[in-house]
Amino acid sequence: MLQLVVPAYNEQDRLPRTLRELRRFVRAHRGTLGEVEVVVVDNASTDRTADVAREADSVALPVRVVTCRVRGKGAAVAAGVAATDADVVGFLDADGATDNTALLEGLRRLALGAHVAVGSRAADGSHAQARHSALRENGARRYRELTARIVPGVADTQCGFKLFDGDLARAVFAELRTTGFSFDVEVLARCQIAGASVVEFPVQWVDVPGSTFEPLRHGPASFWALATISRRLRPLRVAAAGLAAASAVPALHAHERPAGAPSLALVGGTAVEA
Numbered sequence: 002m003l004q005l006v007v008p009a010y011n012e013q014d015r016l017p018r019t020l021r022e023l024r025r026f027v028r029a030h031r032g033t034l035g036e037v038e039v040v041v042v043d044n045a046s047t048d049r050t051a052d053v054a055r056e057a058d059s060v061a062l063p064v065r066v067v068t069c070r071v072r073g074k075g076a077a078v079a080a081g082v083a084a085t086d087a088d089v090v091g092f093l094d095a096d097g098a099t100d101n102t103a104l105l106e107g108l109r110r111l112a113l114g115a116h117v118a119v120g121s122r123a124a125d126g127s128h129a130q131a132r133h134s135a136l137r138e139n140g141a142r143r144y145r146e147l148t149a150r151i152v153p154g155v156a157d158t159q160c161g162f163k164l165f166d167g168d169l170a171r172a173v174f175a176e177l178r179t180t181g182f183s184f185d186v187e188v189l190a191r192c193q194i195a196g197a198s199v200v201e202f203p204v205q206w207v208d209v210p211g212s213t214f215e216p217l218r219h220g221p222a223s224f225w226a227l228a229t230i231s232r233r234l235r236p237l238r239v240a241a242a243g244l245a246a247a248s249a250v251p252a253l254h255a256h257e258r259p260a261g262a263p264s265l266a267l268v269g270g271t272a273v274e275a
C-alpha cells in the first residue's frame with residue numbers, strides 16, 4: 002500500500018484537477034502501484050479545500066482529509082505522515098506540478114534499495130518548465146548552495162515530490178521541527194544522519210500558476226530556517242559520526258544490521274545508541 006500526503010492551504014482551485022489526474026494515473030498503473038490512498042491535509046484553509054478533497058474520494062483512489070491547524074507546509078506534511086501506516090509513504094504538492102510518472106520512478110528507486118526517493122529538477126533527464134521571477138530564481142540558486150552543505154548529494158531539496166520507506170518517514174517526521182517551506186531540508190538531513198540511503202531521480206515538472214510561495218514573504222524565513230536546521234542537527238551529526246566510527250556500518254533497521262553493530266535511534270532530537 003502506498004499513501005500519498007498532499008498538503009493543501011486554500012487549494013480549492015488547484016486540488017480537484019490534481020486529484021482527478023492522480024486517480025486516472027492510479028487506474029492506469031494499478032498493477033505497478035497497487036493500492037494507493039491520498040491523505041489531503043487541510044492546513045487551516047479558509048476556502049472549500051476540505052470539501053473539494055472529500056468530493057474527490059472514490060473507490061479507485063480513496064481520499065482522506067486530515068486537519069492541521071498549525072500553518073506551514075512542513076507542519077501540514079508532518080500531520081499527514083503521522084496519519085499514515087503504509088509501507089511506502091510520499092508527499093506531493095496540491096498543484097500537481099510534478100508529473101505522476103514520478104510515482105513509478107520513485108517506487109523503482111525504493112525497490113532498488115533506497116530508503117528515500119527524492120524527485121529532482123536538477124537530476125539528469127529531468128525537465129522543469131518554470132516561469133519564476135528573477136528574484137525567485139536568484140534566491141533559489143543561493144538557497145541550493147546552502148542546502149548542498151546540509152544535505153550533501155541532493156541538488157534539489159525543494160521539488161514537492163518525495164517517497165519514503167514508511168517507518169522511516171514516520172520516525173523522522175515525528176522529530177521534525179521546521180514548520181515552513183524548508184522542512185524538506187531538515188527531513189532529508191535527518192534521514193541521512195540516520196544512515197538512510199537518499200537518492201534523487203529526475204522528474205518532469207511544470208510550474209503551475211497560483212504558487213503559495215511568495216519570495217518576499219517566505220524567502221527570508223526559508224533562509225533563516227536553514228541556519229536553525231544546521232545548528233539543531235549538529236549534535237546529531239557528531240553523535241552519528243561517533244557511532245559510525247565505532248561500528249563502520251550505522252544501519253537503519255535491525256534486520257539489515259550486522260549483529261552487534263549499533264543503530265541510530267532518533268530519540269528526543271538526540272541520537273542515541275539503540
Ligand SMILES: Nc1nc2c(ncn2[C@@H]2O[C@H](COP(=O)(O)OP(=O)(O)O)[C@@H](O)[C@H]2O)c(=O)[nH]1
Nearest residue numbers: 008009010044072073074077094095212213214
Ligand atoms: N504557502 C503555504 N503553502 C502551504 C501551507 N500549507 C500547505 N501548503 C501547501 O504546500 C504546497 C506548496 O506548493 P506551491 O504553493 O505550488 O509552491 P511552489 O510550488 O513552491 O511554488 C501546496 O500544496 C500548498 O497548498 C502554508 O501554510 N502555506
Ligand SMILES: [Mg+2]
Nearest residue numbers: 094096098212
Ligand atoms: Mg507549485
